[in-house]
Structures are given as structure tokens and as C-alpha cells.
Amino acid sequence: xxxxxxxxxxxxxxxxxxxxxxxxxxxxxxxxxxxxxxxxxxxxxxxxxxxxxxxxxxxxxxxxxxxxxxxxxxxxxxxxxxxxxxxxxxxxxxxxxxxxxxxxxxxxxxxxxxxxxxxxxxxxxxxxxxxxxxxxxxxxxxxxxxxxxxxxxxxxxxxxxxxxxxxxxxxxxxxxxxxxxxxxxxxxxxxxxxxxxxxxxxxxxxxxxxxxxxxxxxxxxxxxxxxxxxxxxxxxxxxxxxxxxxxxxxxxxxxxxxxxxxxxxxxxxxxxxxxxxxxxxxxxxxxxxxxxxxxxxxxxxxxxxxxxxxxxxxxxxxxxxxxxxxxxxxxxxxxxxxxxxxxxxxxxxxxxxxxxxxxxxxxxxxxxxxxxxxxxxxxxxxxxxxxxxxxxxxxxxxxxxxxxxxxxxxxxxxxxxxxxxxxxxxxxxxxxxxxxxxxxxxxxxxxxxxxxxxxxxxxxxxxxxxxxxxxxxxxxxxxxxxxxxxxxxxxxxxxxxxxxxxxxxxxxxxxxxxxxxxxxxxxxxxxxxxxxxxxxxxxxxxxxxxxxxxxxxxxxxxxxxxxxxxxxxxxx
Numbered sequence: 344x345x346x347x348x349x350x351x352x353x354x355x356x357x358x359x360x361x362x363x364x365x366x367x368x369x370x371x372x373x374x375x376x377x378x379x380x381x382x383x384x385x386x387x388x389x390x391x392x393x394x395x396x397x398x399x400x401x402x403x404x405x406x407x408x409x410x411x412x413x414x415x416x417x418x419x420x421x422x423x424x425x426x427x428x429x430x431x432x433x434x435x436x437x438x439x440x441x442x443x444x445x446x447x448x449x450x451x452x453x454x455x456x457x458x459x460x461x462x463x464x465x466x467x468x469x470x471x472x473x474x475x476x477x478x479x480x481x482x483x484x485x486x487x488x489x490x491x492x493x494x495x496x497x498x499x500x501x502x503x504x505x506x507x508x509x510x511x512x513x514x515x516x517x518x519x520x521x522x523x524x525x526x527x528x529x530x531x532x533x534x535x536x537x538x539x540x541x542x543x544x545x546x547x548x549x550x551x552x553x554x555x556x557x558x559x560x561x562x563x564x565x566x567x568x569x570x571x572x573x574x575x576x577x578x579x580x581x582x583x584x585x586x587x588x589x590x591x592x593x594x595x596x597x598x599x600x601x602x603x604x605x606x607x608x609x610x611x612x613x614x615x616x617x618x619x620x621x622x623x624x625x626x627x628x629x630x631x632x633x634x635x636x637x638x639x640x641x642x643x644x645x646x647x648x649x650x651x652x653x654x655x656x657x658x659x660x661x662x663x664x665x666x667x668x669x670x671x672x673x674x675x676x677x678x679x680x681x682x683x684x685x686x687x688x689x690x691x692x693x694x695x696x697x698x699x700x701x702x703x704x705x706x707x708x709x710x711x712x713x714x715x716x717x718x719x720x721x722x723x724x725x726x727x728x729x730x731x732x733x734x735x736x737x738x739x740x741x742x743x744x745x746x747x748x749x750x751x752x753x754x755x756x757x758x759x760x761x762x763x764x765x766x767x768x769x770x771x772x773x774x775x776x777x778x779x780x781x782x783x784x785x786x787x788x789x790x791x792x793x794x795x796x797x798x799x800x801x802x803x804x805x806x807x808x809x810x811x812x813x814x815x816x817x818x819x820x821x822x823x824x825x826x827x828x829x830x831x832x833x834x835x836x837x838x839x840x841x842x843x844x845x846x847x848x849x850x851x852x853x854x855x856x857x858x859x860x861x862x863x864x865x866x867x868x869x870x871x872x873x874x875x876x877x878x879x880x881x882x883x884x885x886x887x888x889x890x891x892x893x894x895x896x897x898x899x900x901x902x903x904x905x906x907x908x909x910x911x912x913x914x915x
Contacts, residue, residue, distance in 0.1 A: 376909055377402045378880075379419050381412050383428025384888045388435050388858045389873040393851050393890055399433070401880030404908030409874055431903060432888040434854070435874050436603025436881030437824045438861040440773045440812035441719070441752050443526070444605040444631055445614030446492070448593030449578045450818035453477070454491030456521060458498050461821055466500040467509050470521070474513045483517060485585045488535070488577040492522040492818055497671050497785040498837065503686065505530050506556075507563025520577035522570075524781075525669030526819050529570040530563050539573055541565075550697040554687060567668050567697065575613050590621055594628060598913035600822050601902040603881035604862075604871060607633040608719065608752070608816070609663050615643055622657035628912040629905075630656050632865055634663040634719045637707050644716060651866055660865060661717030664707060665697050667727035670755045670798075671782040673789060675724035677756060683789045694724050701734055708738040712747070717866070719750045719773075725758050732764045739768060750864060753816070755798050756790070762800070762807050771864050773812040774799045776831040777820050779843065783836030796843040801831065803846060812864050813856035828853040828889060829898025850889050850897060880909040 381398040387409065398415035400408035400423060408415055454477035455462040456470050464470045470491075478489050496504050510519045510532035518535040522528070531539065543559040551569030556562040565573070580586040597605050607614060610633035621627055630653055635643045640662050643649070649659040668674025673685045676694040684692035698704050711718040722728045731751070750771045751757075755778060765772055776799040778786065787795035804811050813831055815822050831853040834842050848856070862872030870879050884904040889897045905913040 375403055377419070377423040378426055378909060379408075379415055379423045380426045380428060380433060380882070381415065383430050383884075384432040384891070385409075385428075385874065386432065386434050386854075386888070386890065387874040388854060389875055396874065399874055399880075399882075401882075401909040404880050404910070406874060406876055406878050406880050409876055428884065432885045433874070434601075434883050434885065435858045435872055435878075436883050436905065436907065437601040437857050438604040438865065438867075438871065439602060439606060439814050439817070439822065439824060439857060440861040440864055441608045441750075441775075441814035442606050442817040442822060443609060443819075444593065444597065444607045445610070445618060445633075446526075446578070446593075446818050447596050447605075447822060448589040449490065449522075450492050450821070451592035451596040452485070452589060453578075454489070454521070455493070456491040457493035457524065457821070458495050462493065464494055464499065467503075467505050470494055470499075470505060471509060471512050474510070474519065474521070478514060478517070484582075485580055485588065486577055487518070487581055489513065489517055489519040490521065490577045492526075493524045494521055494530075495524040495671075495781075497782055504528070504554075504564050507532050507536060507561070510535075510563065518577070520573070522574065523669075523672060524819055525672045526816070527567055527570070527669040527672050527674055529565045529573065531565065532563065535577075536561055536563060539576065549699070550695070566672075567674055575611070579613060586617070590617070590626065594626075595913070597822055598628060598905045599902060599915070600824050601883040601885075601905050602629055602822065602824070603883070603905060603907050604630040604632065604865070604867070606660075606865075607631060609665070609721075610635045610639070610643070610659070612639055612642065615639075615648075615659075618657055619648060622655040625655055627656035629907055630658075632658055632660040634661050634717075635659055637662055637664050640710070640716075644714065649716075661719060662707075662711050663719045663721070664704070665721040666704070666731055667694060667697055667722060667724050670723045670789075671778070671785055675756060676726040676730075677724040677790075678726045678729070679790075681789050682791055693726065696727060696730065698730075701730060704730060704734040705738055708734055709741070712738055712742045715745065715747070717748055717750070719752050721752045723753045723755045725756045725761065728754065728757055728761050732761060732768070735768050735770070736764075748864060748866060750812075752814075755786075756794070757800065759800075759803060759807075762804055762809060766807055766809050771810045771812065772804045773814055773864065774801050774804065775816060776801055776813055776834065776846075776848075777815060777827050779834040780830045780836060781820060783834075783842035784838050784840065786842075797846070798842065800843070800846050801848050805848075805852070810860065810863065811856060812861045813853065823898075824857050825885070825889070825900040825902070826898040828857065829894070829896075829900075831856070832894050832897055850894065854889060880906065882906040 379400045396409045397412040456464040519532040548568045552566040554564040667676035680691045753775045859872035862868045886901045
């Protein structure tokens with residue numbers, strides 16, 4: 344009898360265990376954050392030609408399946424949350440190859456002085472009006488300044504920079520700083536000049552220029568290194584609450600355009616400290632990789648943040664060098680004179696270097712190579728790129744060959760022989776085809792029709808076998824990555840002219856430039872850039888498929904949702 348009772352008890356326990364085991368098998372995946380996506384175009388971005396899968400499954404932030412819906416349902420139905428795309432398009436999360444994430448906040452929250460179609464600053468009177476409207480006690484309390492970014496003399500009706508006299512019409516009581524769309528110039532009012540202690544006796548810094556009037560009196564326009572070091576004065580939040588407002592506005596803007604990885608392309612002490620603090624607070628919803636300005640490498644490159652791995656979604660990726668200025672602002676350093684010199688410049692004006700001495704640049708490259716730092720070099724004019732190539736060739740010859748992935752940033756006026764040199768030096772070309780829309784017409788005015796058609800030569804670079812990425816340089820332009828893809832494909836200017844027909848990319852190639860190719864540039868091709876098993880579940884959902892709409896419609900595609908490591912971080 345005892346044996347019978349014991350057997351019955353064991354059977355009961357086994358049945359109970361089996362039942363519990365079955366319940367656990369169903370319940371556990373939901374506890375694990377597991378999702379199956381299906382029901383739309385899922386473009387993997389893997390391979391040289393477009394490939395699609397019917398379903399993707401993510402678990403705990405990683406992709407664990409990419410294949411047919413039938414197989415997905417057989418393996419995961421009832422074990423994962425189901426997400427029906429309802430005909431929308433899914434891509435890997437978007438990665439801008441060069442931008443200034445730390446400054447997204449000022450674009451999102453400051454006075455909207457971009458020209459049409461991004462905002463309404465079509466002339467100087469409109470800039471004044473927008474600044475007057477923005478001039479409220481609440482807005483001034485953010486930093487103590489009236490500020491905005493994006494005015495563009497090349498397309499404004501006045502065809503000139505505002506001066507302190509224009510900004511004084513807004514106010515002479517409070518300081519104003521507005522930043523040019525290129526990011527290389529600022530204009531301040533009289534109060535701003537006073538607070539920055541810029542007077543007739545202030546000398547021009549090396550690599551910068553204070554524009555003058557009536558002899559030596561500053562007119563409010565500051566160029567390059569006479570401007571950039573002062574940006575923090577006007578753009579640094581004054582309180583903890585203001586800093587939080589700034590940060591949230593910038594991050595939300597990035598997420599709304601599908602970013603899952605953002606770049607801070609010229610980290611100074613202040614914006615690195617801000618981003619590192621936000622990382623420590625677990626406030627970052629996307630990955631941010633910074634490239635430290637060469638002036639601060641001794642301070643920042645030896646910290647824990649310099650790593651190939653993210654720490655709470657932040658890391659330092661390498662060093663940034665800037666060799667010249669802005670082509671549309673005519674401070675890019677050229678070998679041939681600008682056809683239309685800027686105000687106050689003489690005939691034969693070539694722009695100017697930011698680091699005049701090759702020996703200084705060589706030593707900076709040497710330091711980067713010796714420490715195995717990835718180096719990003721901003722160069723727009725062909726004279727600046729000649730300098731980059733000279734120095735890079737010399738330093739490369741002194742070190743063993745490694746997978747360094749050094750990058751040319753912008754390269755607007757790059758020559759074909761320089762592209763050959765970059766191929767020889769194994770340098771990634773991160774080009775800036777947004778210029779074809781925003782400033783294509785202007786380039787033709789200032790450098791001529793033939794050279795104007797050769798800006799951002801993306802097709803030539805690919806044909807020569809260079810690794811290529813494309814970027815927004817936001818906040819130079821809005822961080823609208825789908826607009827960038829569309830412009831890269833169309834290459835049409837504001838006036839509707841095609842700027843370099845032979846330099847167009849296909850829609851798939853343009854998408855590669857902000858997914859797989861950009862992941863490679865950041866040493867992240869094993870975890871990002873494509874929808875494949877084993878990679879992070881960084882995903883973006885679009886309202887239309889860029890490969891299935893007319894080319895003219897690509898730039899109008901809207902991001903509906905951004906997913907970072909399986910978690911929805913933005914929904915339209």
C-alpha cells in the first residue's frame with residue numbers, strides 16, 4: 344500500500360513539474376523582452392544587393408532570428424510579443440558618419456534661424472524678427488544669452504552676413520550670438536562683444552579672423568578660431584534644469600530621425616563632460632561616440648571613456664583635427680582663388696589653414712598613430728587636403744600598417760588625384776552630399792560651374808575603391824537622415840539643377856552610407872549596420888521603402904519609430 348501511495352505521489356509530482364515546466368516555457372520569453380517583427384518590408388542592408396527577410400526576432404536587445412515568417416512562427420509564436428509592421432518598412436538603426444550630437448540641443452531649442460525649407464530666415468529682417476520673438480525671460484534664462492543657429496548668407500536675399508548693428512535691433516541690453524549654418528562663424532551684438540571682451544585692440548587668433556569696420560572696430564562677425572572657442576559662452580546651460588531641457592531636446596530630435604548611434608564630431612572639454620555625465624546618469628537612449636579635438640587629447644584620451652566598447656552608451660572613439668574652414672563660408676583653404684571673395688578679402692583670396700605648419704600637423708598625426716587612436720580629419724579645400732596627404736604619408740611611413748580606419752571628413756573640393764592618395768593611405772572618405780541641395784548653386788558661383796559639379800564626388804570615390812560614408816554634419820543641417828539619402832540620390836540644388844549627374848549614388852548605396860558602411864567606420868560592423876542574427880536590435884521603422892518610391896520622394900520619408908536594443912525609444 345505504501346508503494347502504491349509513493350508511486351501516485353511521484354506521478355503527481357512529475358505531472359505537476361511537467362505542467363510548471365510548460366507554463367515556464369511560455370512565460371519566460373515574455374519576461375525576457377522578446378519580440379517578433381513581421382508584416383512589412385524588412386530590408387537587412389546585408390550584402391551588395393538589397394535582401395529582405397519576412398520576420399525578425401529580438402531577445403534582450405539582440406537579434407536572434409532573421410528569416411521567413413513561417414520559421415519564425417514555428418519557433419516563437421506564443422513565446423514573444425508580436426509586432427505587425429502593417430506594410431511599413433524596417434531598416435537597421437541609422438548611424439550618421441559625422442555630426443555634432445552635443446550641439447543638437449542648441450538647434451532644437453534655440454531660435455529657428457535656418458532658411459527655407461527648414462525654417463523662415465529668408466533674409467536679415469526675418470532673422471531679426473525671429474530673434475525678437477524668441478527673446479523671452481524664459482528662453483534667456485537657459486544660458487543667459489539670446490542664441491540661434493543656421494543663418495545662411497549664401498541663400499538669404501541680402502547675400503551678406505548680419506552684423507552687430509543688425510543684432511542690436513533685437514536688443515542692446517542682452518547678449519546675442521547667432522551661429523552660421525556652417526558652424527564656422529558667429530555674429531554677436533554689441534553687448535556680446537562687450538561680454539567676450541573683443542575690442543579694436545583684440546588681435547586675430549591664428550586660424551581665425553575678427554571682421555572689422557571703421558578702421559579696426561569689430562563689426563560683430565567672428566570667423567573660425569575667433570568664433571568657435573566662444574560658442575560655449577552662449578550655449579552652456581546655466582542651471583541643472585536648463586541642462587536637462589537642453590539634453591532632452593537634442594536627444595529627442597536625434598531619435599525622431601532614426602538615429603540609434605550618434606557622433607559628437609569635435610568634443611571639447613565641456614561637451615564631453617556633459618555627455619559623460621549623462622551616461623553616468625543612464626540618460627542616454629542611443630549610443631554616442633565622441634572624437635576629441637586635438638587640443639584636449641592629453642586630458643581626455645587617457646580616461647576610461649576612450650574605448651571600443653560603450654560604457655552606459657558613451658565612448659570616445661578617437662581624435663579630431665580641423666585643417667580649414669567652410670567652403671560655403673569661403674574659409675576652406677584652396678589652391679585656386681575663389682571667384683567671389685568674402686567681404687573685405689582681396690582678389691586672389693584662397694581661404695586659409697587652421698594649422699599653418701606641416702610640422703605641427705605631422706606631430707599630431709604621429710601622436711595618434713603611436714597611441715593607435717583613430718583620427719578624423721576635417722578638410723574641405725584642396726590645399727587643406729594636400730597638407731593632410733603630405734603629413735599622413737610621412738607619418739604612415741614611420742609606423743607599421745594596422746587597421747586604423749582614419750577618416751577624411753567632408754572633402755568638398757577633393758581632386759581625383761587626392762582620392763587616389765586616400766585610397767593608397769587606406770583612408771575612409773566621409774563625404775557631405777547634402778551640400779548639393781543646400782549650397783550647390785552657391786558653390787558654382789564661388790568656384791565655377793565645372794568644379795561646382797564635382798563637390799562631394801561620391802560615385803568617383805566608390806569607383807576608385809575607397810570606403811565611403813555620408814553625413815549630415817548636423818546641426819549644420821537638420822539631422823534628417825532620410826533627406827540626406829534622397830539628396831545623395833538626386834543631387835538637385837535649391838533651384839532644381841542637378842549638381843554632378845555622374846556623382847549620384849543609388850538609393851541602396853546611399854542607405855549603406857548610413858548603416859553598414861558607417862558602422863564599419865566606427866569599428867562597429869560586428870554589432871551594427873545590418874539586420875542579422877547576433878547583432879544589436881537597433882532598428883528603425885519608416886513610413887515608406889526608400890527602394891520602392893520615386894527618387895524625388897525619398898527625402899520626404901518619415902521615421903515612425905526608433906528601436907534601440909529592442910526598446911522603443913521614439914514613436915511618431
